[in-house]
Amino acid sequence: MKNKYNLWLCGFLWLLLVSGGVHAAVSSTQAARLGKDLTPFGSPVAGNDAGTIPAWTGGLTSPPPEYEGPGHHHPDPFADDEVLFTIDAGNADRYRDQLSDGVMAMLQTYPETFRVPVYVSRRTHAIPEWVAENTRNNAVSARIVGKGEGLSGAYGGYPFPILSGTDEQKAWQTIWNHLTRWRGVSGTRRSSEVAVRANGSYSLVTSQQEVFFNYYNPEGSEETLDNVIFYYLSFTQSPPRLAGGAILVHETLNQIINPRNGWGYNAGQRRVRRAPNLGYDSPIAAAENLRTADDTDIFNGALDRYDWHYEGLREIYLPYNNYAIGQQGLPYSEILGATHVNPDFTRWELHRVHVVEATLKSGQRHIYSKRRFYVDADSWNVLLIDQYDGRGELWRVTMGLAKNYYELPGVWTALDVYHDLQARRYHVLGLDTEEPGTRVFTADVMNKRYFSPASLRRRSVR
Numbered sequence: 001m002k003n004k005y006n007l008w009l010c011g012f013l014w015l016l017l018v019s020g021g022v023h024a025a026v027s028s029t030q031a032a033r034l035g036k037d038l039t040p041f042g043s044p045v046a047g048n049d050a051g052t053i054p055a056w057t058g059g060l061t062s063p064p065p066e067y068e069g070p071g072h073h074h075p076d077p078f079a080d081d082e083v084l085f086t087i088d089a090g091n092a093d094r095y096r097d098q099l100s101d102g103v104m105a106m107l108q109t110y111p112e113t114f115r116v117p118v119y120v121s122r123r124t125h126a127i128p129e130w131v132a133e134n135t136r137n138n139a140v141s142a143r144i145v146g147k148g149e150g151l152s153g154a155y156g157g158y159p160f161p162i163l164s165g166t167d168e169q170k171a172w173q174t175i176w177n178h179l180t181r182w183r184g185v186s187g188t189r190r191s192s193e194v195a196v197r198a199n200g201s202y203s204l205v206t207s208q209q210e211v212f213f214n215y216y217n218p219e220g221s222e223e224t225l226d227n228v229i230f231y232y233l234s235f236t237q238s239p240p241r242l243a244g245g246a247i248l249v250h251e252t253l254n255q256i257i258n259p260r261n262g263w264g265y266n267a268g269q270r271r272v273r274r275a276p277n278l279g280y281d282s283p284i285a286a287a288e289n290l291r292t293a294d295d296t297d298i299f300n301g302a303l304d305r306y307d308w309h310y311e312g313l314r315e316i317y318l319p320y321n322n323y324a325i326g327q328q329g330l331p332y333s334e335i336l337g338a339t340h341v342n343p344d345f346t347r348w349e350l351h352r353v354h355v356v357e358a359t360l361k362s363g364q365r366h367i368y369s370k371r372r373f374y375v376d377a378d379s380w381n382v383l384l385i386d387q388y389d390g391r392g393e394l395w396r397v398t399m400g401l402a403k404n405y406y407e408l409p410g411v412w413t414a415l416d417v418y419h420d421l422q423a424r425r426y427h428v429l430g431l432d433t434e435e436p437g438t439r440v441f442t443a444d445v446m447n448k449r450y451f452s453p454a455s456l457r458r459r460s461v462r
Helices: 002-018 092-098 101-109 129-141 167-179 453-460
Strands: 085-087 116-118 143-145 150-152 186-196 205-212 228-238 246-252 261-266 271-274 306-319 348-360 370-376 382-388 394-404 411-420 425-431 440-442
Touching (some): 092 101, 092 306, 167 370, 246 453, 306 370
Antiparallel strands (some): 228 246, 261 271, 306 348, 382 394
């Protein structure tokens, strides 16, 4: 069976190569830099010349002594850090080169309330050694398939730790690093999302989420992927009008072979149905249309509706090491302001980012005519996005408030926040400080049948 698969794969890749659809990875000499002058995930080990970004010294790989273990909320390992300075509407021009357009717009739109408290920069991202080893292997074997629609030759690590090729190819590689970034093997979480109204009121939508990152299955290989990056289940638990509904997603690695598969369970009808529109700019009802399907997880899904351009590496302020906003017992009412989250609980640091711009192709449809992505050079998380409407005006600003989950270890977002500057409203995903626990990461290899449509129906009717 393995030989048949390899023959099929070689033939498929040859066909794409002939048509100009496959783009080469880096040489073994270049890949040898990983773990030396480059971190195991591809960013420069050295700090910047100004000393405002430190050298990477291994990241944060162990929890503080007071951490109670998996599933417990995360104590802040940097609780003694003090604010270095605050950027607000009055002094924003002084820091313009280190701010995204979206953050500048937030300062201008909400001059009385929005601000950016800046702390000392701490490069906390880290990955397990087996992920680092896979990343080194991927660096010389990973390929983009088609016009960014898929990925081959990669497994269990970042596919493109060292960007190469044209600006378009570098842009695809950057986004694919985000789509396949390290977030553990399996995880569960109970959390809430809210769409905050103009008067500051909101209603919680609470769900239980379960995910198996098939791409990081330590017992698997590229041949056992079955073209699935991850399996995802979400069961809505409240409010009563939505309770009982569920969503199942199989996120695919090569969307030429097979686009994303999605199913929804309707509690009223007690039926599982395919969800062919669970992608692109399909509105998310629980977010009161402030978030699209491909806004979820900051960005997800297919790349085919946009032209992509890599703009280079910059140093900007990112929401990083945000432990304060995730402390157990912090009331949601203190986190959620009328027009944005309470900046007193946020932490911003200067970090290197890859900047990628996506412009809607002629003849394609999406509510965003342009998107600019700011991708953390260490973790490959997209942490800021500027999103433009059909008139070319800045419309929405997305922020991923990141922190290191030291039990993984690795950096991922604690909260995802979506701002609509025109409606002057916003949406927050991932609230769990009023819950008894937070994300639970395990190394469990989950049975893929658990994430089947039949299993979805059986579990939903309980």
